[in-house]
Amino acid sequence: MSDEVEPGFVRVRLDLSYDGSGFSGWAKQASGRRTVQGDIEDALRTVTRSGETTYELTVAGRTDAGVHARGQVAHVDLPEALWAEHREKLLKRLAGRLSRDVRVWRAAEAPAGFNARFAAVWRRYVYRVGDQPGGVDPLLRNHVLWHDWELDVAAMDAAAKSLVGEHDFAAYAKKREGATTIREILDFGVRRREDGIVEIEVRADAFCHNQVRSMVGALLFVGDGHRDVEWPRRVLDAHVRNSAVHVVRPVGLTLEEVGYPADDQLAARQGETRRVRVRGQA
Template sequence: MSDEVQPGFVRVRLDLSYDGTDFHGWAKQAGGKRTVQGEIEDALRTVTRSRDTTYELTVAGRTDAGVHARGQVAHVDLPRELWAEHREKLLKRLAGRLSRDVRIWSAVEAPAGFDARFSAIWRRYAYRVTDAPGGVDPLLRGHVLWHDWPLDVAAMNEAAKALLGEHDFAAYCKKREGATTIRTLQELSLVRGDDGIVTATVRADAFCHNMVRSLIGALLFVGDGHRPVEWPGKVLAAGVRDSAVHVVRPHGLTLEEVGYPADDQLAARNLAARNRRTLPGAAAVEGCVTCD
């Protein structure tokens, strides 16, 4: 599908949420597995009476199986006449068609230059974990990880400092052929709430595959005393996958928000995000925007 809006079409921005428990991730897959993209596209085809025509969605962050989203963003290009006919009742009709574990909150015509994926300047995730001796509140079990060792949040925050900034995160990413692992980690901080749940906020321009859950896995080893504060930074500097870094389970992870620049900067950001990304002295590698 072309990145440009074709003549006679309008680009529609969708803001949505979903509980990832029963989805095999965002992206459509062969074999009939249930995915968020597939479910929304099916619903959109039905409510717009488009029969055999599927209007494909482009998403800001392609979440993995079991990962949730509160502030996901996608776009879809629809024929202008179709949009004009259905726009007023689209949200209500989609709510009646979609399963209860996925909701679309907003469907509006996007400003010029908008691309849900490439116009984004950051994605913000939250990972939630509890070290309560009794385990996880049953009502939160689908969204909070239980770690059965006491966690030192101050030590975890200290370790996180070495991971901030632009780095090659190869040591914390599942390698994909032709994709760069260079990212700018803008925030990595942890706070223990009054309920005892530790929430890690992780924000970056983009994330490579399994990056968030690998970072959390490393910090948990620091928090429970199995590794020193310096260890996550040393793993990063080594630049290779370390078997001691565990990819934590997906259910504790939620995509909370996606950030975009001002409307007049959308097109420029769209173009810049596609450029080759390198670290000083490194060979150029084609850019890639994928998420946990």
């Protein structure tokens, strides 16, 4: 499947972040609900004076409603003349048009072979949880989940480590027609910050729908003593969706970073990803 940029167009990489609290996820919806993609495409159309023409974004990872992003990456193909005209002031104009809960920090011409979704080699998410008896700091309420049981971080970390590697994550994923549930987790760990917030960090080549929040739900059961350390791995090895695994709320989840190979390896990575997972969820 070719991803050649059309003649007369330039591919632009956008690095962005957003507070997902007010969005119904990344992807545009027929219902007209507010989405990150919709807001940015509307702003881009306005600041470039493109009339009725919408230049669609391709994103590294489609976040769900309420999920945040600090290091999201997208690309858009723009006419060369339009890019040349607006590139110098594009960020400032977008900042003036977009709501304060979404920001584009960088817009630059992408190297050959770049595709925000298919050229990515990994995505890194962090889920933040507070287990203090009094609840979560009100200033962090939209970014930290309150769990009203004290958490054993060491047990959670051991359980997380048991899921590292390439596996079929059907037990932790919402199955989608035609999409594989095989993923490779590169790193998975749990730590407690000095301020008491528990951070569950996972890095993988890609994630299935609901996979991260399902795995976090399993780890919380381990952390509060409702399940043993080996339980999340037993769930994984069963290869079927387990009703005992809760999909935790999106409030604590943030896409922190997306990784890409060196420029001369972008095209090869894109081709590899398309062969393995053309219709998979990033």
